[in-house]
Amino acid sequence: MLPRCWIPAVLIFSLLLGCARFPFPPPQPEMTVPLYQETALGEEAYREILKHEQLSQDPQLLKILNRVGGQLAAVSAMPHLNWEFALIESNERNAFALPGGKVAVTTGILPVCANEAGLAAVMSHQIAHVVARHGTERLSRSFHNSGRGAAIPAGFSNSRNKNEIMTALGVGRDRSMPFSQRHEFEADDLGMNLMVQAGYDPMETVRFWSRINQMKRGSRVPEMLFIHPIDARRLEDLRRLLPKANRAYQANPLKHGLGRSILYLLSRRQLMPKSNPLSPPPARPSSETAPAPGTPFNP
Numbered sequence: 001m002l003p004r005c006w007i008p009a010v011l012i013f014s015l016l017l018g019c020a021r022f023p024f025p026p027p028q029p030e031m032t033v034p035l036y037q038e039t040a041l042g043e044e045a046y047r048e049i050l051k052h053e054q055l056s057q058d059p060q061l062l063k064i065l066n067r068v069g070g071q072l073a074a075v076s077a078m079p080h081l082n083w084e085f086a087l088i089e090s091n092e093r094n095a096f097a098l099p100g101g102k103v104a105v106t107t108g109i110l111p112v113c114a115n116e117a118g119l120a121a122v123m124s125h126q127i128a129h130v131v132a133r134h135g136t137e138r139l140s141r142s143f144h145n146s147g148r149g150a151a152i153p154a155g156f157s158n159s160r161n162k163n164e165i166m167t168a169l170g171v172g173r174d175r176s177m178p179f180s181q182r183h184e185f186e187a188d189d190l191g192m193n194l195m196v197q198a199g200y201d202p203m204e205t206v207r208f209w210s211r212i213n214q215m216k217r218g219s220r221v222p223e224m225l226f227i228h229p230i231d232a233r234r235l236e237d238l239r240r241l242l243p244k245a246n247r248a249y250q251a252n253p254l255k256h257g258l259g260r261s262i263l264y265l266l267s268r269r270q271l272m273p274k275s276n277p278l279s280p281p282p283a284r285p286s287s288e289t290a291p292a293p294g295t296p297f298n299p
């Protein structure tokens with residue numbers, strides 16, 4: 001136990017450390033939003049988005065999406081939400097999650113995921129935002145800052161109100177409101193824990209975010225990074241979380257490693273004749289064997 005005279009010094013040091021990581025954190029508006037209300041709002045936003053999108057019908061990709069999402073949600077602190085996972089056909093490299101357990105991933109981000117564990121890295125981060133209720137906190141803050149109190153509306157009442165809600169939830173056309181450093185760190189920390197508990201190699205989290213970080217240098221910044229920004233410091237924070245996550249992963253008897261290769265599935269999908277989607281895929285070369293689910297796989 002610390003001597004009494006040390007306690008104020010430790011508190012001050014902790015505060016300074018907190019300020020160094022998240023400079024000048026604004027005061028938190030009181031969260032007065034009941035879970036059922038944020039669930040209803042998340043559901044409304046999710047349906048609104050999906051009605052303008054084309055959803056993938058690829059059975060193998062959907063199977064992986066639902067398996068990964070289902071496993072992560074099951075080990076989260078909110079396993080009983082009505083979790084839904086959608087795969088949107090889009091060249092955007094994006095993913096989002098909404099209060100109440102609605103998660104969507106675009107087909108454009110799948111090559112960056114590369115494998116099942118990479119997809120788990122994306123989805124665990126999104127699921128962590130839901131479980132930590134970050135979207136609702138942003139919404140409360142947005143209403144609080146505009147003088148309307150921290151209570152959020154029950155639904156979309158007009159287009160202005162809808163835009164404000166969608167932007168605060170990180171799914172609006174306006175992408176100028178990224179998650180804060182604190183939210184990103186919490187989602188990374190919690191997300192890596194979910195990865196480990198679900199049996200995926202946590203190292204793939206660092207690899208995935210490194211891959212997508214490098215894409216910022218290309219001609220088009222991946223859309224997900226507008227809302228979930230990444231930089232050298234966040235990558236360093238992720239690496240710092242690894243030793244603990246690796247120890248927990250080694251202790252977990254459930255291990256999928258990297259899981260199935262998504263790159264392999266995508267390459268096979270491109271070879272499918274578009275005129276007849278039910279045609280059998282081309283024979284797999286004898287030297288290449290797709291791993292069974294749950295088998296570590298290096299693409």
Ligand SMILES: [Zn+2]
Nearest residue numbers: 179184187228
């Ligand atoms: Zn995030």
